[in-house]
Amino acid sequence: MGTYEIADFGGCFLTTPRHNSEGCTLPGTSAYVEWFLPSRRKDVSVTFVHGGGGQGSEFLRTPDNRPGWVHAFLKAGYPVYVLDRPGHGRSNWDSAVLGPATPAPDYETLIPRFVDVARCHLWPEAVLHSQWPATPAGNDDRFMASQGPMATRLVSSQRHVEDIAPALFELTGDTVLLTHSAGGPCGWALSACGGPRVRGIIAVEPLGAPGMEHSLGRFENGLCAADFGGAYDPYGPPIAMLTGEATWMRATNFSAAEFLRKRNPSFTHFDLPAHGIRGNGHMMMSELNSDLIAQLMLDWLETTL
Template sequence: MGFQLKNIVSFHIGGRNVSLSGRQKELRRLAQGGTPREIDPNGDYQFGQMYVQGYLQENPRHQLPVMLWHGGGMTGVNWETTPDGRPGWLHHFLGAGYDVYICDAVERGRSGWNAFPDIYADAPLFRTKNEAWDMFRLGPKDGYHTDPALRTSHPEMLFPLDSFDQFACQWVPRWADHELMTMSAYGALLERTGPAIVIGHSQGGGFALRAALEFPHLVAATVALEPSGAPNREWLAGKSHPHLIMWGDQIQSHAIWAGYRKTVESHVAQLRGLKTTVDVIDLPAEGIRGNTHFLMMDSNAEALANRVIAWLGSAAL
């Protein structure tokens, strides 16, 4: 279904000032053909901010906007197009009549990152294609090879393998233990936009579950695609809005992902015990085999987006 945009907005939100002193000055060349000049790294810096891009429709068919929150070591580009060039979930939700906000979370992409150990305590983490092949459940741990022709995938795997190296171009540095800073920026976004539907993937799915508890007045529905974590139990309190969890294939045979899912299932049980509606879509249990961790990039991504859209239409928001 088509849509007409009224505006595309972009802004940074959250963050604060920090002042540094006592750092050594450097002589560095910064311009083509230029000579080195003195760089003084002492002074004020902004950190903890998040980049947001909003797609606002001329005539939205829904009052509530959709937030799309990405996973660890990723940016909002995950939602824009698939690595093989198909429309991403951004387009599907716009086509369904929603205004949509996409974020580059704190320290990722256009949010920028900062000096370490002066501002960030540790150096960034970088993901290898070897690790991703296993963690994203594209194939067995020893199935990755530098030569694409020699890579081994899981049977019935639905990710566009010919575009895996193109997908790897999206990955960005990440830091561990920045949850509080990131959640603060997501909260500031919700305060700015007002009530919204939050859809998160992987680490972003964990943040979506957490936002449901920290900002119950600002989250009208939560969708978590393969969340890699869940909030602490002591945050649970009373009946909340509807939740939807979606899982792909090859989870129980992967020790790390089996552990992640166990944590999330415990959280789901706690929510249900408090009379919160939590629906779970277990794709392989339905006979849909081959979905990877990146559900919104697999070959059936549009069909999965439509299932979420249909669920939102049936939920009492």
């Protein structure tokens, strides 16, 4: 991948006003952000927003220890901010503040959907999955170790990121939101808060489509579950969506793409097999051809920004 020089790296917690519960004072909604600033950098940053019960570390390194997407964007000169959404990764889940969480996920639920997709064949396209790194041993364990609980309602996840949005944009400045999966609805909500700070959105297999019923709630507000807390048009910035060949997300992504195309004439939908990038499941940032996908996104940014 080559080398690059870092001028600064670090991290901090984004905090909100304290929360009082049963006579105790607790931290309010909080999130952790890690940053990497290349020495020669562009004026626009990239902010990574993870999905589901995941965390920002998914973008730093692949399960087989190759450089993750963060490195590709740094090499291209983008300041990078990696968010652990409230209650995820290094941001503790306090149910008194964030509400209830789902149980920790198990191998039986996640491995067939993310790792051993072709063999388990839970949906028609699953047989096409070929990009999960099979060696060295322990890749499945590393993936599972990164996964944790999440909010029991989509609305809650949306409100959590809306709470920390002002502090996030104060840190990132003008930024491109790069979201994944259940981080997709969070990205639209952040865009509605950030307005002109949001220079673009790259939605990697974002969860949701208008009217979609999900176990954690219904998508009542376009690509989100609830009305936006911010006042800006979340679909106004340049938007690109990526969809893999072997994922269960294909049908809902194409429905979401139709919704976005009507609201943003410059919207771009990258159906990866149409671009010669084949065999990807939902966790494409962790898969063998992750560098090819990173380059596709970087090329789009170079043209768009």
